[in-house]
Amino acid sequence: MSSARPWLVSCFGVVVAFALSCDKGSKSQHPDPFVCQDTPLVAKPMQEAMVGEEKGEVFDTEVRYLDEDERTAYAIGVAEGRLTQADGSPYDTAGELAIFVLSPDGVLYASTEGKKGLFHHSTFLSGGPIAGAGELAAADGKLTVMTDRSGHYRPAKQHVGQTLCWLADHGVDLAAVEFRLYEGGQAPASSMIQMVRP
Numbered sequence: 682m683s684s685a686r687p688w689l690v691s692c693f694g695v696v697v698a699f700a701l702s703c704d705k706g707s708k709s710q711h712p713d714p715f716v717c718q719d720t721p722l723v724a725k726p727m728q729e730a731m732v733g734e735e736k737g738e739v740f741d742t743e744v745r746y747l748d749e750d751e752r753t754a755y756a757i758g759v760a761e762g763r764l765t766q767a768d769g770s771p772y773d774t775a776g777e778l779a780i781f782v783l784s785p786d787g788v789l790y791a792s793t794e795g796k797k798g799l800f801h802h803s804t805f806l807s808g809g810p811i812a813g814a815g816e817l818a819a820a821d822g823k824l825t826v827m828t829d830r831s832g833h834y835r836p837a838k839q840h841v842g843q844t845l846c847w848l849a850d851h852g853v854d855l856a857a858v859e860f861r862l863y864e865g866g867q868a869p870a871s872s873m874i875q876m877v878r879p
Contacts, residue, residue: 722812723812723840725810725837727810731801731808734801735808740797740798741798742798746808747805755792762823771822773819773821773822774819775793776818777793777818779791779792779793779795781802781814781817782806782813782814783844784812785810787847789847803834811834811840813844815841825857825858827859827860828863829863841862
């Protein structure tokens with residue numbers, strides 16, 4: 682038997698409703714299609730064209746790179762299914778889209794400070810590889826929108842899938858999240874998650 686979960690996905694402005702099903706007889710043996718705890722995160726390096734941006738070699742300005750201590754202020758946690766800031770308060774983007782990265786060691790960072798030539802996806806990990814990148818919106822900690830938009834990293838569907846898995850594994854309810862694909866055509870979230878499920 683299969684269990685189904687409704688999803689609402691927005692791709693290039695077209696809203697598509699579909700259901701995700703999980704066959705308990707499938708080889709993954711997961712009762713929920715969004716459980717990926719046993720799956721290692723696959724990293725992706727920054728686009729080569731961006732190397733040297735922190736020295737002013739890409740833009741007219743120097744892109745800020747955070748050190749280990751500085752980036753802790755941008756760490757996003759999850760408590761009772763809601764996104765939280767480093768101080769434990771609910772994360773709220775005030776109607777804006779924040780840029781985010783998921784680090785290869787499984788830490789989510791986000792900020793609404795994104796600005797061309799100054800603060801990019803690459804800022805969080807000092808130009809290092811990521812496991813996921815894009816944009817998100819949250820209201821009082823509730824994740825409402827997620828995208829895969831990042832020119833610095835151009836995340837593949839696999840990286841989108843493992844980011845969705847990370848969120849679900851940490852208790853975020855993805856059923857009401859509007860997902861927007863900006864590159865790579867239209868693909869159901871279920872197929873992206875399938876790429877990273879064991």
